[in-house]
Amino acid sequence: MVTGITDAVQAVDAAAVMGLLPARPRLLALGEPTHGEDVLLDVRNDLFRALVEEDGRQTITIESDCMAGLLVDDYVTSGTGTLDEVMERGFSHGWGASAANRELVRWMRARNEGRPASEHVRFAGFDGPLEITEAASPRQALTALHRCLADQVGAYSLPCTAETLDRLLGADDRWTEPAAMMNPSRSVGRSADARELRVLADELVALLGTLAPDLAATGDGWDRARLYGRTAIGLLRYHYWMADDSPARLARLAGARDQMMAENLLALAERGDVFVHAHNGHLQRAKSSMRMGEQRVEWWSAGALVSTRLGPEYAFLATGLGTIRHHGVDVPPGDTLEGLLYALPEERFFVDPRRLAAAFGDAAPALRASPYFGYAPLDPGHLPGMDGIVFVRDVPRP
Template sequence: MSHPVPIYSTLADWIQQAAIPFSLDSSETFSAAVDRLIASLDDSVELLGFGEALHGGEEILMLRNQLFKYLVKKYGYSAIAIESSFPRAHIVNEYVAGRGPASYEDIQEAGFSHGFGRLEANRELVKWMREYNADPSHQIKIRFYGFDSPSEMMYADSPRHLLHFVLDYLTSVDSASGRYHHEQIDPLLGNDAEWENPAAAMDPTRSVGLSSNANALRIETEDLISEINERRPELVDKTSDDQYLKAVQYATVARQLLNYHAVSARNSDDRLVRLLGIRDAMMADNLTYIVSRERSRGKVLAFAHNSHLKRGKTHMQLGPYALKWWPAGSHLYEMFGPRYAIISSGVGVSEENGIGLPQSGTLEALLTGLPEPALFIPTHKGQGLPASEIAALPTRLGSIKNPTYFPFTSEDFTDFDWLVILDSTTYGRGGPQLQ
């Protein structure tokens, strides 16, 4: 659907005319605001990204939950994918489907990475999804995915789980071939703790990614992938297209993870940027797989930090290192075009997260000047907005407690389709203690 782009003389004019205020406590204003947002998007949108300004913003998580529920009930969304380990999320999806453990406590650690399973908002989302699927009147059952790389904050996983998933799949069809690949791969896997050594994050000499066993494992993984590709018609016939494509994706992620470990072992100036770039490329590949899997069922909401979903390059200062790389959103925009749309979130103040009042003239200060507690506002990809005023926008100070908080910048006008801002947020229930 094509929409004419209005012209605004100032940012104040843009806010006054384009802002759509709402309250999380008012289902009426919230629904009306989301309806206007969805109506503005291209009809072809298959993947809607919703970014968080920081990890652990309680009201942002609650907004995500309300948004997904509404998108499911009114707009045919069939899945949510969050910034959590791709292979681990299979455990959560089994729970959502009514299979596996009956208690959320039994999956909250194994089913999530980064400790996200301990966030109460995630618990509430997953339990609602399970209840929704248990209702026989809902013919299309909703799914839960993780799309992050199989890694934690300071280390990457062993490839064992991914490769064994693929080997188990192949063995279910051809026990002789599965046994052969097991005999080639298992001796090379070694000790998981060696792959997952946190010291390797900053010290390449502590990584096993270029050891003789790791190099041999990369070759054996390629051989395994090659056989699965060659035997696609047979494997699909004996299992299903869905099971086959899932095995292929696990194999692909295993290959990417081995490449990640190899780069981790290299002592080079661009090592950290390469690692960050590989992680985001994996995110984009996982989301592409997820969208393809859901295409016949519905649309997908992706939830992650703003920095992963944006169209342009991501910037981060890590100690003395100024890092820039292409995030998942930039890959997705190249692949999906108008089929990918993105909402970026911001926050005015958060005492618990160490975020003070926004400085005068910053975008957060301008957007929180209205009496309503929250608002959506379209960026029009920067079109029709005062370019000189945007370029002169100062960036507010960051957080003194939560290093994952990134303020709005002038780039957000072109990196996102919509902004949503909350006047305030608390810290997520169940999140790790902030220093």
């Protein structure tokens, strides 16, 4: 089987990737099968730099808080703040501690220095303000949207005052209550205040839509106002489902998160061509799933939602890997996708998934078992939905 794909293996570079795709995608997404390994982010960084220089792609967006990401974008475009500050405050999920993420931000700032704004590379987070155990208060997004609209039309034209929002929001810690993730009764998401906030958020977003001709001319101001609106609506929806006690709760939470991701990606695509990086599970075209206790949860990923809207203007490159020995992931069995790729001598390479499928012929590859909960092997059933596969042979020990 190795002989069947050896001649299809290419270096992980912009020319190889773009040459394999049938059309130039608006959103080019690179997934990773596990988080927290800088070698995978180094591959991402190298490919992004090549896409900037050779393909003209100017925006990178990653699986991080969309609101916090504005701080990173301000730094790389205008030098606002310091590198230490944006690494501490501009990333969620602990990504700011990553040396590879730090190098990405440093390179983007250095490249933009002295260039006109039209040539700047841009940064964005496309995840909601969500962590594993909690969701943020909608305060930041709601008040920013309210302030933007008040500046445009005057506070008297808005459906509520800033004081009303503040009263309904209350203390932020009632929104970020960690126990609410496992105990719906601890969530504020279906309280009378939350219900009223959902109505007001909808009215504010509707008003924003009526001002599109005025605000569109402001460029980034318009983009940010829309981001505030999407985030406020998305967070209030997420909190609503955190308070649900039905069997649908976990699936709706996962779906709500990926819906927020998809809406942010589509908005970025309106601005120009984007390079996307996140977990394979958020970017794949196939339905996502995971087991939580005794329950199997299924939902459509952000990639599936975006692909439905953009068609060939969305491309998905999955990343597979051979070993993560410090997490107990050893050499993959030869009858799996990873096992076939691990038999090749290259450390990092790019391959056409169609050639990989043909190499197996009628013998369907096995799904690799993962001894580490944080690593998701490539699913052979997902091959038809992949536009390319990046393979990293061994993840070094930290």
